C-alpha cells in the first residue's frame with residue numbers, strides 16, 4: 001500500500017477571522033495520520049498501471065516540519081484539527097466555488113480570490129524554499145514553480161537560468177545563448193510562468209494569450225509546451241483538474257526528459273499527490289501548443305476557451321490567425337514573445353509566416369523597418385512592467401548579431417544598413433521595447449560541449465553503411481543518425497530491418513502521429529536507432545542519447561552544433577561521429593573553419609577492419625534482398641498504375657505498352673517469373689540468416705581454445721568484459737576508441753562544471 005509522502009509544502013491558512021475558527025495542531029507519527037484511500041483519477045493518465053502499487057492514500061491538513069537532528073533531518077507531522085463547525089463551513093464554500101468555476105470554463109483563479117472571501121479557510125500554499133531548494137532561493141519564484149522544480153528534482157538552476165531569470169524577472173529583454181541541453185527552456189519559461197502566476201489575467205470571462213513562444217518544429221513546440229506544463233501540472237494533476245484538451249498535451253509529454261521522469265517516477269509522483277479537497281478549477285495558468293499535423297479544429301477550440309501561454313510553430317499559427325481576428329489582436333497585445341531556436345525558424349520555409357506574426361507585435365505597423373522613436377519609452381532605460389518583453393534563445397547566434405543588438409544599430413529608415421543574414425534581418429525587425437536588451441552568451445568556444453567526445457571516420461561513401469553497421473553493433477546504445485535526405489532514410493530503413501537493428505525513421509514526410517510515435521519508441525527502446533533528418537537536430541530533449549552520428553555532413557556549423565546537442569545534454573557524457581567521404585572533406589574543413597577549429601581537432605575513431613569486412617558481406621546480401629523486393633514492389637506499382645490508366649481510358653494494353661511475355665494480359669508477372677523471383681529472394685534471405693548467425697570473431701582469436709590465439713579472450717569472458725556480438729573485442733564506450741586529443745579550454749567550462757547536471761538529483765526524486 002502506498003502512502004502519500006511527507007508534504008514538503010507547508011499549507012498556511014489565510015483565515016481572516018480566526019477567532020472561533022481556531023486550529024489546533026497535533027503532533028503525530030506518519031502511521032497515525034488520517035489517511036484516506038484515493039480513487040485514481042482517470043485524468044491523471046495513470047490508466048490501470050499502478051506500477052505495483054495496490055492502493056493510493058492521501059492525507060489532508062497536515063503540516064510537515066523538518067527538523068535537523070543528530071541522526072539527520074527528520075520530518076514531523078502536525079495535524080491541523082478544525083472544529084466541526086468550521087469544517088462544514090469550508091465544505092459548503094468549496095462546493096459553491098466549484099460550481100461557480102464550472103459555470104465559466106475560463107474563469108480565472110482570480111475568481112478564487114472571491115472564493116477565498118467566501119471561504120475564509122481556503123489554504124494558501126507556501127514552499128519551504130530555504131530548506132528544500134536553497135539554490136533557487138534568490139529568484140523569489142511563485143511557490144507553485146518551486147514545488148514543480150522540487151518534484152522534478154531540479155535542485156539547482158543551470159548557469160543560463162542563473163543568469164537569465166533575475167534579469168528577465170526585472171522586465172528586461174534577454175538574448176540568451178548557451179550550449180545545447182543547458183536548460184534554456186526554463187531560463188525563459190520560469191520568468192514567464194512566474195509573472196503569469198503572480199499577475200492573474202485581468203480578463204475574468206476569457207483569458208487571452210499573454211505569452212507567445214515560437215519554435216521551428218512541431219516536436220519542439222510540443223516539447224516546450226509539455227515542459228512548461230510540467231511546471232504547472234505538478235499541482236493541477238494533483239488536484240484532478242486536468243482538462244479534456246490537456247490530455248493531448250499529456251500524451252505529448254512522453255517526449256523529453258520530463259516525460260521520462262513522468263513515466264519512471266509515476267509511483268513517486270503519485271506519492272506526492274496533494275489533498276484532492278479543492279473543487280474543479282481551471283489551472284492558474286494554461287499552456288497550449290498549436291502545431292501543424294494535428295487537428296486544427298481542436299486547436300481552435302482550445303484557443304476559444306482561452307490560453308495564457310501559446311507555444312506554436314509559425315505555419316499553423318498564421319493559418320489560424322488569418323481566420324481569427326480575436327487571436328490576432330491578442331498577439332498584438334502580448335506581454336511576452338519568445339523566439340526559441342530563432343536561427344532555425346528562418347530556414348524552415350516559414351519565414352513569411354513568422355514575419356507576418358512578428359509584424360503584429362510591432363508598435364508601428366508599416367511595410368518598412370521600424371524606426372525607433374527617440375521619444376518612445378523604448379529608448380529610455382526605464383522598463384515598463386506591462387510592456388512586451390522579448391526573449392530570444394538559441395545555442396547558436398552569430399557574434400555580429402549580438403554586437404549589433406548591443407549597439408542598437410538596428411536599421412532605420414534614415415540609415416539603411418544591410419543586415420548580415422536573414423537571421424540578422426529577422427532580429428532587426430523585432431521591436432524590442434527594452435532600449436538595452438541583455439545579451440547573455442554562455443556558448444562554449446568552438447561550439448563543443450565539454451562533456452561531448454567528437455570523432456570522425458574517413459571512408460568511401462559506398463562504405464558508409466558498413467561503417468554505420470559496425471558502429472551500431474560495436475557500441476550498443478541509443479544512437480541518433482542524421483541524414484540530409486529523406487531518400488537516404490528510406491534506403492537505410494529496410495537495410496537496418498534486414499540486419500536486425502531496431503531503427504525508427506523521423507522525417508517531415510511522415511504523418512505527425514507517426515513522427516511522435518517513432519520518437520517515443522526511440523526514447524523507450526534502450527538499444528535503438530533513430531534515422532532522422534535535421535527536423536530532429538534542434539531542441540529535442542530525448543533522454544540518454546548515447547551517440548549522434550553524422551551519416552552525411554551537416555550543411556552548416558550551426559547544424560553540426562545542434563545535431564551534436566542531442567547527446568551530452570545537461571553535463572552528461574555524449575559522443576558524436578562524423579562519417580566523412582573523400583568528397584566531403586572540403587565541407588568538413590569549412591565547417592570546422594567556421595567554428596574556429598581545424599579538421600585535425602576531431603580525432604579519428606579506430607575500427608577493427610577485419611570485423612568490418614565480415615559485416616560488408618552481410619550488407620551486400622541485405623542490399624540484394626532489398627533490391628529484389630524493391631524491384632517487385634516497383635513493378636507491381638507501375639503495372640497497377642498502367643492497368644488503371646488503361647481501364648480509365650477504355651483501351652486495351654498490348655505488349656508495346658510494356659507487357660513482356662512473362663506477364664499476363666493484366667500486366668501481372670507470370671506465375672513462373674514470380675516464382676523464380678520469390679525463390680531468389682528466399683535464397684538470399686537464407687544466406688543472410690546464415691551470415692547473421694555466424695559469430696563475428698576478431699583477428700587472432702582462437703576459435704578452438706579461448707585461452708590460446710594471439711588474443712586470449714578468457715580473462716574478458718571471466719570478467720564479463722567481452723563484447724557479446726564481436727568475439728575478441730572488449731565491451732567499451734565509443735569514446736574510449738578515439739585517440740585522446742587535448743581539447744582547448746572551454747570558456748564557460750568551469751561554470752558548467754560547477755553545475756553537475758541533473759542526473760543524480762533527478763534520479764533521487
Ligand SMILES: Nc1ncnc2c1ncn2[C@@H]1O[C@H](COP(=O)(O)OP(=O)(O)OP(=O)(O)O)[C@@H](O)[C@H]1O
Nearest residue numbers: 154156157158180181182183184185257539541758
Ligand atoms: N535546473 C535544472 N536542473 C536539472 N535539469 C534541468 C534544469 N533545467 C532544465 N533541466 C532539464 O535539462 C534538459 C535540457 O533542457 P532544455 O531542453 O531546456 O535545454 P536547451 O538548452 O533548450 O537545449 P537545446 O539547445 O538543445 O534546445 C531537460 O530535460 C530539462 O528538463
